[in-house]
Amino acid sequence: MPLVNSKEILQDALKNRYAIGAFNANNMEIVQAIIETAEEERAPVIVQASQGAIKYAGLDMIVAMVKVLAERTFIPVVLHLDHGTDYEQNIRCLRAGFTSLMFDGSALPFDENVMLTKKVVEMAHAVGIPVEAEIGQIGKMDSSDEPGVAREKIKEFFADPIEAEKFVKLTGIDSLAAAVGTIHGCQEPIAQLDIPRIEKIRNLTGLPLVLHGASGASDEEVRKGITAGICKVNIDTMIRMAFTRAAKEYLTKNPQEIDPRKVLGVAKEAAKEVIRDRIRVLGSQNRV
Ligand code: G3H
Numbered sequence: 001m002p003l004v005n006s007k008e009i010l011q012d013a014l015k016n017r018y019a020i021g022a023f024n025a026n027n028m029e030i031v032q033a034i035i036e037t038a039e040e041e042r043a044p045v046i047v048q049a050s051q052g053a054i055k056y057a058g059l060d061m062i063v064a065m066v067k068v069l070a071e072r073t074f075i076p077v078v079l080h081l082d083h084g085t086d087y088e089q090n091i092r093c094l095r096a097g098f099t100s101l102m103f104d105g106s107a108l109p110f111d112e113n114v115m116l117t118k119k120v121v122e123m124a125h126a127v128g129i130p131v132e133a134e135i136g137q138i139g140k141m142d143s144s145d146e147p148g149v150a151r152e153k154i155k156e157f158f159a160d161p162i163e164a165e166k167f168v169k170l171t172g173i174d175s176l177a178a179a180v181g182t183i184h185g186c187q188e189p190i191a192q193l194d195i196p197r198i199e200k201i202r203n204l205t206g207l208p209l210v211l212h213g214a215s216g217a218s219d220e221e222v223r224k225g226i227t228a229g230i231c232k233v234n235i236d237t238m239i240r241m242a243f244t245r246a247a248k249e250y251l252t253k254n255p256q257e258i259d260p261r262k263v264l265g266v267a268k269e270a271a272k273e274v275i276r277d278r279i280r281v282l283g284s285q286n287r288v
Pocket residue numbers: 024082083183184185186211212213214215216234235236237238
């Protein structure tokens with residue numbers, strides 16, 4: 001079917017207390033892995049592209065790949081811009097056919113974040129496309145940090161529930177990425193989610209909440225987060241790790257291999273297993 005808008009599937013997840021997997025795609029094999037697995041699991045899915053992925057693959061190329069595969073399947077597929085940190089990037093993605101946007105103004109002062117997010121919302125809503133935005137700051141893992149140090153460091157950047165409520169009212173966004181205990185790029189499950197904070201933000205805003213940096217959260221933390229109000233769970237690092245590890249292992253065992261299809265085929269299968277496992281933890285399987 002044609003690409004769908006994220007609003008409807010996130011509202012269903014919110015109502016029925018599960019979460020939609022939002023998987024980052026960086027190349028053709030990963031796009032295939034995401035959509036094939038979601039179809040096998042009968043799970044609605046979000047394929048997301050970061051600004052880095054767009055720079056690497058080209059905007060038109062990403063849209064074309066995702067559209068072709070979405071049209072071949074019966075499951076709902078959303079194409080989402082992940083961490084769009086500028087207004088122009090959001091406009092380009094909207095024009096190119098993305099069906100969900102994110103404006104990430106979390107590095108900006110609150111008022112500026114509100115002003116730019118609102119501008120993106122006005123533009124996107126004019127053509128029926130929903131917008132996610134970020135409050136607090138979900139940092140990136142510094143490899144030199146011990147887990148305990150990292151967990152402490154991020155606390156000062158947690159989303160403030162009252163500020164989140166104000167932000168939602170002022171901007172009119174459709175979903176909210178709030179800093180609640182995860183860090184981008186973790187290769188181990190070290191996150192401790194601030195569950196009361198998630199519940200408070202959920203009650204004050206009424207919006208589907210988005211968990212970024214979810215590769216660093218254990219299954220148990222993710223499930224607790226979903227019960228508290230998380231409806232979209234972003235996964236990138238876990239896929240990268242599985243994909244590259246499988247390719248490395250294959251090449252170590254088969255050093256003479258020169259066929260990229262063999263190397264990337266094995267990597268794709270490894271990515272599919274991670275995606276399948278996440279879909280089951282999120283409870284989004286058999287929803288279609
Ligand atoms: O926006 C993307 C995500 O938040 C992915 O985070 O790489 O830690 O899984 P992750």
